[in-house]
Amino acid sequence: MANRKETRSARVGDWVDERSGWRLAWSTVFIRKIPKVNWLYTLGSATLFVLVIQVVTGVLLTFYYVPEPAQAHASVRYITHELSFGWLIRGLHHFGASAMVILTIAHMLRVVLYGAYKYPREITWLTGVMLLLLVFSFGFTGYLLPWDQRAYWASVVGTQIAEVTPFIGSWLKTVMLGGEEISALTLPRFYGAHVWALPAILLSLVGIHLYLVVRNGITSIPKKDE
Amino acid sequence: MADVTRRRFLVRAIAVMAGAIAAMVGAPAIGYLIGPSSDRSGSGDWIPLGTATSVQPGDPVLMKATVERKSGWLTDSQEVSVFVSTENGQNFTALSNVCTHLGCRVRWVPDQSGFFCPCHNAVFARDGSVATGPPPRPLDSFETKLEDGTIFIKEA
Secondary structure (H helix, E strand, O other), X not given: OHHHHHXXXXXXXXXXXXXXXXXXXXXXXXXXXXXXXXXXXXXXXHHHHHHHHHHHHHHHHOOOOOOOOOOHHHHHHHHHHOOOOHHHHHHHHHHHHHHHHHHHHHHHHHHHHOOOOOOOOHHHHHHHHHHHHHHHHHHHHHHHOOOOHHHHHHHHHHHHHHHOOOOOHHHHHHHHHOOOOOOOOHHHXXXXXXXXXXXXXXXXXXXXXXXXXHHHOOOOOOOOOO | OOOOOHHHHHHHHHHHHHXXXXXXXXXXXXXXXXXXXXXXXXXXXEEXXXXXHHXXXXXXXXXXXXXXXXXXXXXXXXXXXXXXXXXXXXXXXXXXXXXXXXXXXXXXXXXXOEEXXXXXXXXXXXXXXXEEOOOOOOOOEXXXXXXXXXXXXXXX
């Protein structure tokens, strides 16, 4: 009985494989040889896992959230207090954001301390640095969206920090805010960045980053005399 | 089950955990997405229309009330117009003034003792039933009650 089911699923697998070559892709990605490593090597996968959570919960939040000054906070309150499981979806996205920052930094520290950024993995490292900056950008733009006092003042402080950039600081702040101060223009800007621009860049870079991890393999733990 | 290898066990364990995590997010997500569609807030509320003395036996009287309707996080007020009539000053019938054909507003024509819809010349009888014209069903009626001299209708 079990045998017949297995042959049937194998036949379906063969049919799809003949037309897509998925078995090779699968084994290249998941059945590759790796050196004996420790749990710290799971930090990248953990980051990827939380990223998936952020994408799923983020998409779900856009079904109700409205990036418009008069309604933004009301829609967030509606999600949190009136929708079934809205508290859960928003909570996952909220705490997932912190987890992203923590895990990305921890993953970076592992790479630095084990010297995993060296030849031939420099491009992996460079895309990783860009991904870290993107995660910060996500955190910054997402923080304004609940449109409450904390969100407002955090964005005031954040853009004032950008303002002290040499030479282009005040211009940079104006571009970020869409004006001299936080206004009706600021909220849709941050929203557009948070749900369209940044995800597009992030997912492209994640694709490159993961391709390189598979292509070059992972490093082993450095030995004492290395 | 002695032939379960370590590899097979781990593959199954991972599949079970992944399924559990997907279910933990996926099941609430379905409730989250379909939740508002089943939300019927406002239905069953009693809406005050006006004093009972303004409706006398005879011609139906058009009465209006403003209803606060919640749509998500917004509340907007809608005007509800109802033809109220009575035969004895005790029991009231309330008929919607919205034609059941395409939603135009009907008006009461005393000469013909019927509700007339200007859009396609439909006529409804005093009790709301279709006399002539295209409407598929009688005018919608509301449950009514009389309390301290005020007529209420129950929101559908």
